[in-house]
Amino acid sequence: MSTPQTTLSGAEREQAVTRAQSTYSAGPLPWIIKIVVLGLLDAFLVMGAITAVASGAWWILAAIITLLVLLNGIYLPPNRFLPAKYLFPGLVFLSIFSIGVIGYTVYIAFTNYGDGHNSSKDDAITSIQANNTTRVPGSKAYKSTVALKDGKLQLVIVDPATKKVRAAADQEVLTDVEGAELSSIGGIKAVPGYEVLSFSDVTKRTKEIAALKVKLDEDPNSAFIRTTTGSASYEYKSTLTYDPAKDTFTDAKGAVYHDSGKGSFVTDDGKRIEPGWKVGVGFENFKRAFTNPDIRGPFLKVTAWTFAFAFLSVASTFALGLFLAIMFNEPRMRGQKIYRVLMILPYAFPGFLSALVWAGLLNQEFGFINEVLLGGARIPWLTDPVWAKVAVLLVNLWLGFPYMFLVATGALQSIPDDVLEAARMDGASTWQTFRQIKLPLLMVPLAPLLISSFAFNFNNFVLIYLLTNGGPQFQGTSLTAGHTDLLISMVFKVAGFGGGNHDYGLASAFAIIIFFIIGGISYLGFRQTKTLENLN
Amino acid sequence: MSSTIGRRGFIGLAGLAVGATALTACGGESTSSSTPAATASAGGSAAADAGTITVWTDSNREPVLKPVAAKFKTDTGVTVKLVVKDFGKLADDFVTQVPTGKGPDASIMPHDATGRLVQNGVVSPIELGDASLFEDVAVQAFTYDGQVYGLPYSTESIAILRNTALAPDKTPDTFDAMIEAGKKVVAGGKAKYPFLLGLDAKTSDPFHLYPFQTSFGAPIFELGDKGFDASKLAMGGDKGAKFATWLADQGKAGILNLNMTQDIAKAQFFAGKAPYFITGPWNLADAKKAGIKYAVDALPKAGDQEAQAFVTVQGFVMSAKTQNSVAVNKFLVEYIGSVEVQTELYKAGLRAPANKAAYEAAKADADVASFGEVSAKGVPMPNIPAMSGVWTDWGTAQAQIIGQKAKDPAKTWQAMVDTLDAKIKKS
Numbered sequence: 001m002s003t004p005q006t007t008l009s010g011a012e013r014e015q016a017v018t019r020a021q022s023t024y025s026a027g028p029l030p031w032i033i034k035i036v037v038l039g040l041l042d043a044f045l046v047m048g049a050i051t052a053v054a055s056g057a058w059w060i061l062a063a064i065i066t067l068l069v070l071l072n073g074i075y076l077p078p079n080r081f082l083p084a085k086y087l088f089p090g091l092v093f094l095s096i097f098s099i100g101v102i103g104y105t106v107y108i109a110f111t112n113y114g115d116g117h118n119s120s121k122d123d124a125i126t127s128i129q130a131n132n133t134t135r136v137p138g139s140k141a142y143k144s145t146v147a148l149k150d151g152k153l154q155l156v157i158v159d160p161a162t163k164k165v166r167a168a169a170d171q172e173v174l175t176d177v178e179g180a181e182l183s184s185i186g187g188i189k190a191v192p193g194y195e196v197l198s199f200s201d202v203t204k205r206t207k208e209i210a211a212l213k214v215k216l217d218e219d220p221n222s223a224f225i226r227t228t229t230g231s232a233s234y235e236y237k238s239t240l241t242y243d244p245a246k247d248t249f250t251d252a253k254g255a256v257y258h259d260s261g262k263g264s265f266v267t268d269d270g271k272r273i274e275p276g277w278k279v280g281v282g283f284e285n286f287k288r289a290f291t292n293p294d295i296r297g298p299f300l301k302v303t304a305w306t307f308a309f310a311f312l313s314v315a316s317t318f319a320l321g322l323f324l325a326i327m328f329n330e331p332r333m334r335g336q337k338i339y340r341v342l343m344i345l346p347y348a349f350p351g352f353l354s355a356l357v358w359a360g361l362l363n364q365e366f367g368f369i370n371e372v373l374l375g376g377a378r379i380p381w382l383t384d385p386v387w388a389k390v391a392v393l394l395v396n397l398w399l400g401f402p403y404m405f406l407v408a409t410g411a412l413q414s415i416p417d418d419v420l421e422a423a424r425m426d427g428a429s430t431w432q433t434f435r436q437i438k439l440p441l442l443m444v445p446l447a448p449l450l451i452s453s454f455a456f457n458f459n460n461f462v463l464i465y466l467l468t469n470g471g472p473q474f475q476g477t478s479l480t481a482g483h484t485d486l487l488i489s490m491v492f493k494v495a496g497f498g499g500g501n502h503d504y505g506l507a508s509a510f511a512i513i514i515f516f517i518i519g520g521i522s523y524l525g526f527r528q529t530k531t532l533e534n535l536n
Numbered sequence: 537m538s539s540t541i542g543r544r545g546f547i548g549l550a551g552l553a554v555g556a557t558a559l560t561a562c563g564g565e566s567t568s569s570s571t572p573a574a575t576a577s578a579g580g581s582a583a584a585d586a587g588t589i590t591v592w593t594d595s596n597r598e599p600v601l602k603p604v605a606a607k608f609k610t611d612t613g614v615t616v617k618l619v620v621k622d623f624g625k626l627a628d629d630f631v632t633q634v635p636t637g638k639g640p641d642a643s644i645m646p647h648d649a650t651g652r653l654v655q656n657g658v659v660s661p662i663e664l665g666d667a668s669l670f671e672d673v674a675v676q677a678f679t680y681d682g683q684v685y686g687l688p689y690s691t692e693s694i695a696i697l698r699n700t701a702l703a704p705d706k707t708p709d710t711f712d713a714m715i716e717a718g719k720k721v722v723a724g725g726k727a728k729y730p731f732l733l734g735l736d737a738k739t740s741d742p743f744h745l746y747p748f749q750t751s752f753g754a755p756i757f758e759l760g761d762k763g764f765d766a767s768k769l770a771m772g773g774d775k776g777a778k779f780a781t782w783l784a785d786q787g788k789a790g791i792l793n794l795n796m797t798q799d800i801a802k803a804q805f806f807a808g809k810a811p812y813f814i815t816g817p818w819n820l821a822d823a824k825k826a827g828i829k830y831a832v833d834a835l836p837k838a839g840d841q842e843a844q845a846f847v848t849v850q851g852f853v854m855s856a857k858t859q860n861s862v863a864v865n866k867f868l869v870e871y872i873g874s875v876e877v878q879t880e881l882y883k884a885g886l887r888a889p890a891n892k893a894a895y896e897a898a899k900a901d902a903d904v905a906s907f908g909e910v911s912a913k914g915v916p917m918p919n920i921p922a923m924s925g926v927w928t929d930w931g932t933a934q935a936q937i938i939g940q941k942a943k944d945p946a947k948t949w950q951a952m953v954d955t956l957d958a959k960i961k962k963s
Binding site for chain 1: 654656681739795796797800856859862870921925928951958
């Protein structure tokens with residue numbers, strides 16, 4: 001079907017579209033399926049939009065509407081935006097799983113989010129008020145009920161001493177009520193003039209009832225009575241009162257707590273009330289990472305070890321893997337395949353399982369390595385800072401060389417025989433052949449793999465977490481980190497997932513710093529690889 | 537022809553992909569907003585229906601709570617939705633999910649999480665009504681800053697598990713006498729170790745060593761009328777130094793062995809290789825399975841004071857953001873707190889009930905009675921948030937001392953106390 005260059009009339013265009021449809025799709029069925037799928041997705045998104053409106057999530061609403069417009073705009077018209085039809089799903093996934101997550105991490109890095117700053121200011125104020133409303137010590141417990149009188153909620157109580165029934169509305173003083181009918185256990189069954197609420201009515205008005213406070217007498221400083229279950233009431237006192245106009249809390253001694261601007265209420269002399277709330281803190285977390293001596297010391301040590309670990313891991317596994325690959329590439333060797341399979345075996349075990357097994361094998365007294373292999377030596381594999389590093393590197397060598405062996409074997413076999421033949425003719429020694437012919441040729445395909453292996457080991461969380469958990473611990477710092485911690489496992493600990501206080505803000509800041517470090521290394525590495533390619 | 541198929545296939549694939557995308561995109565916020573919608577519709581459907589409360593529990597307690605929830609529904613019309621969670625993740629999930637409005641109305645919780653929950657503003661105080669119905673240590677455990685934040689239901693602590701085939705007599709009162717007795721069994725060729733205690737090579741185990749530490753008069757915090765005074769550590773000074781020296785001696789003598797992990801110690805004891813093993817009720821079921829004849833004894837003292845173990849209390853806490861506080865309070869205080877339910881919960885978990893009357897009944901079980909006796913003498917594990925940062929330093933110092941890496945045990949100990957003091961002051 002050749003496209004005519006002249007302008008088409010409406011009817012002709014329709015015809016062309018129909019023709020196009022008959023060419024590109026096999027009749028009405030795919031069309032129907034497409035419409036049904038699109039309709040289902042639209043219905044789903046509209047439902048999402050409605051719930052977003054209901055919960056006031058405007059950003060999500062905007063995202064859903066954008067998605068709706070794009071989805072229908074791209075897929076509804078036939079035979080248009082063909083590239084977009086291929087790209088759209090990928091872009092959606094990218095924005096949700098990559099950009100979204102990164103964006104959120106960056107946002108957290110600029111907040112004080114963590115233990116003690118976990119929620120909004122409103123939540124914090126509510127919590128502080130609840131936490132500082134305490135029952136008057138030794139006060140009576142009242143059987144009570146909630147009732148309606150003239151449309152107003154009333155708290156009705158029975159004085160346990162006098163059996164007198166009293167009632168009052170919110171903030172009012174209790175007055176005696178006559179003629180109430182009590183149950184056998186002293187509860188209130190009916191009160192004349194009052195409509196006693198059923199429990200289902202009580203739960204429906206939970207908020208009002210939780211806020212219902214009645215006074216014992218006119219004295220503003222005296223205790224008030226409040227119910228927690230609807231059927232029992234107690235005397236309470238507030239030890240902190242909130243002034244919404246000034247946005248301050250005042251305690252019984254008159255000390256005033258004001259919003260510090262850093263996510264908590266503090267007095268002028270630095271006393272703080274828990275909980276605080278989440279606020280933006282600018283570059284505070286990054287500043288702490290680099291300037292707070294308690295954090296900076298361990299951070300720099302961990303960074304140095306992370307580089308050493310990643311570099312040594314790649315170097316050792318590559319050296320061993322390449323050495324073995326060359327050995328087993330010798331055609332005169334018998335049973336090559338069996339040896340190769342044996343070499344790759346460690347690669348077949350799940351890494352985390354191996355790490356756990358190794359942790360047991362390296363036990364100083366009961367472990368197989370010391371007990372059997374080293375004949376009862378007492379090497380402190382996992383508890384001494386230096387030995388722990390050695391242990392981590394050795395275990396990673398065991399875990400990592402099969403991969404290097406595998407890729408090196410592949411690369412070796414791709415080196416054309418005639419090149420090596422020529423070298424032999426020229427009288428080059430085995431070492432010279434390796435050094436000047438094989439290695440450069442190998443490095444071209446292997447260098448990118450080494451860089452990615454470096455990046456992988458830079459973040460080799462599983463090994464560290466399961467083998468040493470970063471230990472042995474640094475002494476005398478407030479940051480929980482140890483001699484074999486990598487940056488990534490330190491971030492995990494700073495975020496508080498291994499016990500200890502949670503500080504998501506600082507952890508996110510670290511995560512961003514790590515991102516830049518790895519990004520920088522990868523950039524430099526790949527630029528280096530390019531020069532390597534040009535050389536050949 | 538091939539292009540036709542390719543294109544058709546592509547539409548299908550794209551539809552699938554976008555469908556999945558839409559699902560993931562909406563998954564996040566639709567759950568949050570469906571909660572109010574669900575409660576609203578539930579409220580409107582029937583007059584007797586008084587709404588729903590969601591309670592997190594673990595798989596062990598869920599079967600016991602189910603009939604309680606059913607009874608609560610018949611009595612009050614409130615539906616209790618039980619959600620089974622991994623016990624280890626409860627506190628973390630509670631802290632992160634309550635502020636978003638996605639959290640539960642109440643959750644089962646170990647008491648030592650209390651401080652962290654309060655610090656993050658995710659729990660509400662609970663009015664127990666008559667607190668004297670519960671064991672003192674249980675109420676104290678959930679008390680933070682003068683308020684009670686949980687309805688306690690069980691208490692547990694460690695004690696001596698004695699292999700009665702190897703050591704028929706009751707465990708001696710002092711540590712030295714116990715080791716003496718254990719050594720006799722070893723000398724008789726019936727056992728390999730006089731006494732077993734699982735330790736970690738790097739972080740020791742301050743929890744299991746705590747009774748010995750307290751017997752030297754060096755508790756972690758000073759214990760006052762209102763529970764621990766968390767403002768200052770009390771484990772330094774001369775008494776702490778004495779304990780540190782003791783640790784070093786035991787390490788040197790090989791009685792305390794850092795390479796004896798929990799797993800190894802447990803396996804050795806179950807293989808009948810030692811007469812005494814220090815552990816908690818969580819290993820009883822396995823001991824029975826292993827066919828070990830055992831008795832539960834009080835902890836011996838190493839110093840001149842009484843050995844006090846840490847007591848862990850399980851209970852239920854209420855979310856600060858619950859929309860149904862009245863129903864939650866009623867469910868926790870009047871139902872979970874009742875003698876009947878606490879007895880049922882005890883049968884499911886074999887931990888001493890926190891309700892005094894239920895505990896008296898459960899004492900018919902010799903194990904519960906013995907462990908309960910130790911608990912009654914014990915102290916609740918501190919519930920302040922700073923505590924979570926204390927364990928590693930504390931244990932690391934102990935490990936260094938036991939492992940003979942500390943030249944001067946007393947100095948290493950004091951240095952650790954000073955570091956922790958600074959840490960606690962800062963937080």
